[in-house]
Amino acid sequence: MRAVSPQNTTHFTFKSLTVLFVTLIVLLALFSAYPLGASAKEKDPGESSQKETTPEPSFADKKVTLYTGYEPYYSSLVDVDEEATVKYKSSLRRVAKVDSDGIVTPLSAGKTIITATIKTGKQTVKCTMNVVVKDPYYELEEFPEGVFAGTDTVYSVKRYGYEGPVTFRLTGSQYASIEPLDSTSCILHATAPGNISVEVESLGKVKKQDVRIYEGTGTIFVVHPDSKPYLNRYVTRGDYNEYTSCYFLLRSYLERLETVGGGMLVLKKGTYPVIATLCVPSNTTILFEDGAEIRKIDNTDTRAVTATTSLFQCVSATHTSYPFKGYGGEHDISFIGEGRSGIDLAGVKCTAIMMCHNKNVRISGLYFKNVNGLHFIELDASRDVDISYNWFTGYTATSSGHKEAINIDTPDRNTGGFVQGWTSYDRTPNKNIFITDNVFKDLEVGVGTHRYSQAEKKDSKAAAGSTEQDGETAEVEEPAPQMYHTGINVLRNSFFNITTYGVRLMNWKNCVVRDNSFEETEGFIKTATVVDEEGNETVPKLIGIYINGAVNPIVTGNYFSGFNTVISACPWKNSKIKSNPSIDGGSAYDITYNEFTDETLAYMKKNYIKNCTDRILLYEKYGKAGTVTPVQINMDDGYEV
Numbered sequence: 001m002r003a004v005s006p007q008n009t010t011h012f013t014f015k016s017l018t019v020l021f022v023t024l025i026v027l028l029a030l031f032s033a034y035p036l037g038a039s040a041k042e043k044d045p046g047e048s049s050q051k052e053t054t055p056e057p058s059f060a061d062k063k064v065t066l067y068t069g070y071e072p073y074y075s076s077l078v079d080v081d082e083e084a085t086v087k088y089k090s091s092l093r094r095v096a097k098v099d100s101d102g103i104v105t106p107l108s109a110g111k112t113i114i115t116a117t118i119k120t121g122k123q124t125v126k127c128t129m130n131v132v133v134k135d136p137y138y139e140l141e142e143f144p145e146g147v148f149a150g151t152d153t154v155y156s157v158k159r160y161g162y163e164g165p166v167t168f169r170l171t172g173s174q175y176a177s178i179e180p181l182d183s184t185s186c187i188l189h190a191t192a193p194g195n196i197s198v199e200v201e202s203l204g205k206v207k208k209q210d211v212r213i214y215e216g217t218g219t220i221f222v223v224h225p226d227s228k229p230y231l232n233r234y235v236t237r238g239d240y241n242e243y244t245s246c247y248f249l250l251r252s253y254l255e256r257l258e259t260v261g262g263g264m265l266v267l268k269k270g271t272y273p274v275i276a277t278l279c280v281p282s283n284t285t286i287l288f289e290d291g292a293e294i295r296k297i298d299n300t301d302t303r304a305v306t307a308t309t310s311l312f313q314c315v316s317a318t319h320t321s322y323p324f325k326g327y328g329g330e331h332d333i334s335f336i337g338e339g340r341s342g343i344d345l346a347g348v349k350c351t352a353i354m355m356c357h358n359k360n361v362r363i364s365g366l367y368f369k370n371v372n373g374l375h376f377i378e379l380d381a382s383r384d385v386d387i388s389y390n391w392f393t394g395y396t397a398t399s400s401g402h403k404e405a406i407n408i409d410t411p412d413r414n415t416g417g418f419v420q421g422w423t424s425y426d427r428t429p430n431k432n433i434f435i436t437d438n439v440f441k442d443l444e445v446g447v448g449t450h451r452y453s454q455a456e457k458k459d460s461k462a463a464a465g466s467t468e469q470d471g472e473t474a475e476v477e478e479p480a481p482q483m484y485h486t487g488i489n490v491l492r493n494s495f496f497n498i499t500t501y502g503v504r505l506m507n508w509k510n511c512v513v514r515d516n517s518f519e520e521t522e523g524f525i526k527t528a529t530v531v532d533e534e535g536n537e538t539v540p541k542l543i544g545i546y547i548n549g550a551v552n553p554i555v556t557g558n559y560f561s562g563f564n565t566v567i568s569a570c571p572w573k574n575s576k577i578k579s580n581p582s583i584d585g586g587s588a589y590d591i592t593y594n595e596f597t598d599e600t601l602a603y604m605k606k607n608y609i610k611n612c613t614d615r616i617l618l619y620e621k622y623g624k625a626g627t628v629t630p631v632q633i634n635m636d637d638g639y640e641v
Contacts, residue, residue, distance in 0.1 A: 055079040057118045059129040066096065066106035067136050067161020075102040075129060077116060084120040091115070095133050106133040136161035138202050143209045145222040146266050147190045149175075155209075156185035157200055164202060172196030175213050216285060218263030221253045225270035230256045239304035243297065246272040247305070251317075257284050258316045262332070267292040267341075275300050277308045281316035282330045288366060290339025296348045309374065311343065313354045314361060315422045323424040327383045327431075329357030335366060337390075342367030347396055349373045356380040356411055356423050363387045368405070371443070372396035375407040380418045381428035388434065393441040397529040401500050401541070404445040406435060408485055408508075410453040415574065416583040417451055427453040429507070432487040441496045442524070448504025451574050452549060453483040454589040479590050484509035484551060491515055497524040499540040506572060507592055509551040513558065518544040520562030533578065544612075548572035549592025556603040559641075561610040569594050570619030570630070591622045605633060610641040 057080045066073055075098070077086065088098040095110035104114060114129045141158040155178075157166055168186040170178045175194035179187045188198065190213045199208045214220060221230070229252035234240050240248055250272065253265050262283025269291030275298065280286065288294075298307035313320070314330050335353065343352045343366060351374045355361055361382060368376040368390065376392050379385065392405040409417040413425045440446035457480040488511040495502035495518045502518045505511060520542055532538045544560045547553060547569035560566045571593045574586035596618075604616055616633040 056127070057084075057116070057125050058127045059114075059116065061129060063130045063132070064104075065132045065134060066104065067134055068106050068108055070106065070136060070161040072106070073104040073131075075104055075114065075116075077102070077118070077127070080118055081120045084118050086119075087117045089115045089117070090131075096131050104131060106131075109133055109135050134161065136164075136203060138166070138200075138207075140200065140207060140209055142185075143198070144211070144220075145209070145268075146212045146214055146220050146264075147188065148216050148218075148220055148264075149190050149193050149213050151190050153188045153190065154181065154185055155188055155198055156181075157202070159184060159202070162203065166200060166202040169199040169201070170196060171199065176211075212266075214264060214266070214287070216264050218283060219257065219260045220264045220266065221256070222266040222268060223249060223253060224268045225272050229253070237304075239300070239302040241301055243273065243300045244275055244302065244305050247274045247276050247278070250274065250278050254278055254280060254284070255317050257281055258318065267294075271295055273297045274311060275307050276305055277310045278312050279317040279320060280312055280314050280330070280333050283332045285334040285336060286312075288335075288337040288341035290341055292337075292341045293344055294342075295344045296346050296350050296352075298348050307348070309349055310351045310354050310378075311345075312352065313420065313422075314356070314358045315420075319422055321421040324357035324422055325424045325426050326428050327357060327359045327381065329359075329381075329422065331358060332360045333358065334362040334364075336362070336364055337366035340367065341365075342369070342391070343376075344369045345371055345376070347372045351378045352376045354378045354380075354418075354420065355382045355385065356418055356420065357428065358382040359384050361385045363390060365389050367391040367393070370394040370396075371403065371405065373398050373403060375404055377406045378409065378418065379406060379430055379433065380409045380411050381423070381426070381430065382433075383431040385430070385433045386436075388436045388438065391439045391441070392443060392446070393439070395443050397499075397531050398444065399531055399533045399535060400450075401530060401532070402445050402448070402450045402504070404448045404450070404504070405440055405443050406447045408433065408447070408449045408488065409451065410483055410485075412451075412453040412586065414584055414588070415451040415453060415586040416577060416580065427455070427483050429453070429483045429485045430488065431485070433485070434489045434491070435493065436489070436491045438493045439496070440493060440498065440502070443498055444500050445504060446493070446495045446498055446502045447490055448501060448546070449485065449506035449508070450504065451586050452507035452572070452589065452592055453586065454592075455480045455483060482507055482549065482590075482592055486510055488512075489514075493517070495519070495544075497521060497528070499528050499530050499542075501541070501543045501546040503544075504546040504548070505550040505553055505555075506548040507550070508553060510553075511550065512554045513545060513556075514554065515557045516559070518558060518560045518563065522562070525562070543568050547594055549594060551595040552597060552600050554600065554603050556606045557608075559608045559610075560612050561641075563609075563612045565614040565617055566607065566609055566612050566635075567604060567616045568619075568630075569596075569617070570628070571622035573622060593622075601633070605636045606639055607635060608639050608641050609635055 060076045090098045090112050092112035095112040096106050098104045112131050118125045138157045138159045142156045147153045175192045177189045193213050193215045196211050229249050233252045234248040258281035264285045266287045272294045314333050347370050349372050410427045411418040411423040411425050412427045484507050486509045488508050490513045493516045528540050530538050542564040544563045545567045571591050573591045576587045577583050577585040617630040619628050619630045621628050
């Protein structure tokens with residue numbers, strides 16, 4: 001290793017000190033340009049060097065409302081120097097005057113501007129306040145349009161600009177009474193259903209509110225087509241618009257009725273366009289007052305809400321995906337119409353009312369118009385249902401030709417008759433159904449079933465028995481039981497101009513079709529629109545009553561006019577659904593056969609006919625049309641008009 005001389009070492013140290021000295025000079029120059037704690041990035045060339053401005057004086061309230069002859073207003077200013085002098089002025093003294101202390105006295109209705117001139121030293125600042133003066137008035141604050149009999153309701157008013165007396169009066173004292181509560185309210189004691197008026201007098205003016213007392217219990221809501229949803233729900237949504245407003249209106253109140261345990265939703269006169277499904281909870285009545293109509297629409301002008309194929313479903317909004325069984329779903333639901341009120345499907349493919357797993361349902365007094373491809377009422381797995389005094393009319397022809405106004409069906413995956421998420425598809429039939437005093441006009445089918453259900457087949461080991469063939473024993477599988485709708489009563493209805501069947505009894509047991517009128521007019525028969533499965537126009541079938549797989553039906557006392565066949569009874573078998581190959585349509589189910597006794601046949605012969613070709617055609621074997629010869633039975637003597 002080479003040694004380093006002391007001279008060389010001294011020379012190296014001197015050079016290092018020289019470099020260090022130069023570096024320190026540069027750093028000192030930089031620090032002089034940028035003070036400690038600052039950086040080039042923090043320096044804002046556009047930053048103002050002026051001091052912050054002092055807030056200018058102003059009125060605490062920029063706008064006030066006062067009332068003539070009532071309390072003065074004590075104005076106040078903010079950001080005013082204590083040494084300042086203030087002068088006030090009103091632009092219109094006949095409306096309101098202001099004194100040197102800023103006290104504003106209202107004089108007459110109108111608008112004025114109060115100006116405060118504030119002088120501090122050599123500086124003068126002006127600020128203004130807008131004053132609106134109104135005459136005293138009052139509003140009906142809590143004045144429900146409807147209450148239930150047997151309830152007490154507070155009715156109150158709100159006074160503006162005065163404290164004078166308020167007097168309440170009642171018209172219709174046979175239905176209610178009123179009791180003063182305080183200076184601005186009273187209690188209405190509703191005693192019986194009826195129409196009353198509550199009058200309020202104050203300031204020499206009388207205001208009147210018509211009030212209806214309804215029969216019922218729970219909570220009552222009264223709405224108009226232009227009402228807002230309950231507590232303004234949904235109004236801030238982006239999909240709330242002129243097309244969806246009535247849907248959200250009715251939806252909000254039905255959801256509220258579910259929360260409070262039921263009650264009544266009253267629809268006042270007017271048209272309610274509805275785009276999507278409305279869920280009806282238990283213990284709920286929807287009352288259509290005279291002139292109220294729900295009209296189906298399929299345009300929303302928004303992608304957030306799409307059109308559905310049902311209007312009302314008898315299920316609460318919180319149970320739409322709950323798989324009910326039997327008759328364990330919603331209960332005690334009513335759709336009631338008054339005067340001329342109802343539902344117009346407007347030719348949109350949609351069902352008006354869907355029932356499934358329900359009990360105690362009533363539909364009465366409504367009109368149903370313009371069905372297209374579905375049904376006015378879908379009735380599945382329900383019991384104790386009353387459908388009475390309604391009017392069903394208007395249809396768009398379908399290739400099946402059997403779209404019933406009232407469809408009586410079962411929730412069955414195989415048949416595809418009901419596909420909503422609130423069923424367990426347990427094939428529960430309907431029970432105790434009363435369809436009475438309705439009018440069915442210009443339709444494909446009035447009332448009926450077009451597919452039946454069958455219970456699960458038993459295991460072959462549990463077969464009913466065995467047979468011997470060629471010395472060997474063969475198991476015989478016991479047929480699975482048919483699922484029968486029981487206690488279906490079709491009474492005193494009018495079926496007028498029906499293209500296919502008036503009533504179709506498919507897998508109905510111990511049912512009654514009695515005292516109905518079935519009439520076809522020649523003009524309707526010539527002009528009726530009927531299409532076959534290929535979409536070709538064809539002629540109406542004109543069968544009054546069609547019976548497939550019924551057990552002991554009582555069909556009697558009915559009047560028929562203008563039919564090719566009064567009653568046709570034959571075995572039936574479900575077919576595949578051509579439009580939906582993924583569903584077999586229940587085609588694997590066994591043939592369903594009619595079971596008649598001498599008594600039921602005797603009842604069938606006691607119907608009244610006029611201008612009908614065939615009487616009763618009774619087919620005992622199953623087969624395609626034209627391959628089986630029926631037995632023709634005529635009516636008893638005296639039953640042909």
